Amino acid sequence: MAFMPWIEASGITPNDICYASLEESLAALRFARQTITVANEQTVAAAWHRQPDGFRIVRRHATLEQCPMLAYLTLNAAGAAAMVDGQFNGLQPDMLWLSHPGETPEAIYLWLLLARGQKPAGVAMIAEAAKICCDRGIPLFSRAINDASRRMHDELGFISARGLYPNAPAWLLILPPERRRTTERIDIVHARTFEDMAKIFAVRTATYVAEQHAQYDEEYDGNDFCATQLLGLVDGQPAGCARIRYFGSFAKLERVAVRKEFRHTRLASRLARETIRHCRRKGFHRILGHSRFDLFPLWKMFGGKLIDGRPSFRFADVEYREVCLELDPLPNAITIDADPMLILRPEGSWDELGPFDRTQLGVHHGREEMIERDTKRLGGPA
Numbered sequence: 001m002a003f004m005p006w007i008e009a010s011g012i013t014p015n016d017i018c019y020a021s022l023e024e025s026l027a028a029l030r031f032a033r034q035t036i037t038v039a040n041e042q043t044v045a046a047a048w049h050r051q052p053d054g055f056r057i058v059r060r061h062a063t064l065e066q067c068p069m070l071a072y073l074t075l076n077a078a079g080a081a082a083m084v085d086g087q088f089n090g091l092q093p094d095m096l097w098l099s100h101p102g103e104t105p106e107a108i109y110l111w112l113l114l115a116r117g118q119k120p121a122g123v124a125m126i127a128e129a130a131k132i133c134c135d136r137g138i139p140l141f142s143r144a145i146n147d148a149s150r151r152m153h154d155e156l157g158f159i160s161a162r163g164l165y166p167n168a169p170a171w172l173l174i175l176p177p178e179r180r181r182t183t184e185r186i187d188i189v190h191a192r193t194f195e196d197m198a199k200i201f202a203v204r205t206a207t208y209v210a211e212q213h214a215q216y217d218e219e220y221d222g223n224d225f226c227a228t229q230l231l232g233l234v235d236g237q238p239a240g241c242a243r244i245r246y247f248g249s250f251a252k253l254e255r256v257a258v259r260k261e262f263r264h265t266r267l268a269s270r271l272a273r274e275t276i277r278h279c280r281r282k283g284f285h286r287i288l289g290h291s292r293f294d295l296f297p298l299w300k301m302f303g304g305k306l307i308d309g310r311p312s313f314r315f316a317d318v319e320y321r322e323v324c325l326e327l328d329p330l331p332n333a334i335t336i337d338a339d340p341m342l343i344l345r346p347e348g349s350w351d352e353l354g355p356f357d358r359t360q361l362g363v364h365h366g367r368e369e370m371i372e373r374d375t376k377r378l379g380g381p382a
Contacts, residue, residue: 020057028069070125071112074105081300086169110142137266140175167303188274190348191229199238207257232267240267250286251279283333287325299323
């Protein structure tokens with residue numbers, strides 16, 4: 001891991017990193033305020049009272065001014081959505097966006113690092129927050145305030161958040177979930193067999209029918225064989241799914257489901273990213289979704305916006321809002337000018353040789369003669 005050389009250089013162990021008291025936190029902020037712009041004491045105190053575990057200090061020096069300190073904020077779904085949408089204000093964060101004790105966080109934000117020339121110690125403290133993200137499978141967000149900070153983030157593997165969240169502000173950095181260790185293997189595959197579809201139906205029955213009490217003809221509406229189906233696997237087990245249908249100028253994302261025993265994983269985020277990537281590859285500029293109001297923050301994390309002037313509506317006794325994601329097609333988006341062999345390839349596997357590509361590489365003895373013998377020709381183009 002990129003953290004390890006710095007942790008070893010610092011000589012700091014997890015036991016050296018202590019929880020900072022409110023008094024220590026406010027005093028450290030007073031030192032920081034001499035050189036950088038930071039939140040006021042009232043805001044810091046409010047965050048400390050809500051999340052005291054997020055304030056850490058290394059008490060190895062005679063004076064507090066010399067002690068490295070880290071403050072991080074754990075965010076709920078609304079806070080994570082605000083972060084990637086650019087609405088999060090580090091100088092005055094909305095306390096309603098911070099997770100409360102006992103609530104499962106959706107992300108962590110490195111709010112403040114004071115290392116005062118002790119870079120290895122600072123990295124060792126960041127590693128503590130990164131470990132929490134690794135253990136919980138959630139994103140770690142940060143911000144570089146100067147060139148030295150930016151170089152440090154680059155060394156630790158942070159990248160621009162826009163690589164995962166297209167609408168994220170330019171300053172937002174993220175340690176990608178895929179780069180963190182996980183005990184679970186997550187795979188997203190395109191359903192191509194009846195067995196794949198049986199797995200998808202099992203997931204949807206376990207979620208929509210069992211949990212939301214959907215009626216059979218509501219859930220299995222006749223659209224399953226005119227759509228792209230994505231199957232999510234966790235350690236090989238069918239755990240989630242999503243369905244994409246296509247209309248003239250937009251794609252419709254629907255039937256997204258994750259079995260409750262797998263909702264602690266990042267499968268839902270992986271499904272969302274693969275859906276967006278798939279639609280961008282197919283050249284679509286918009287994805288339409290119907291979101292339960294309480295799930296809108298999850299849509300918002302990926303750039304979803306409520307459609308102005310469209311009221312809420314109900315189906316299956318649940319209230320929904322219309323959501324739209326604006327997309328930029330990928331540079332290699334498939335168009336009418338694409339190679340015909342590429343268009344013939346199986347859905348979602350356009351960069352791999354398909355069955356017709358492979359048959360070009362070998363000789364099917366006698367097939368050309370049989371085609372010539374058995375085909376009635378009507379003539380070629382005029």
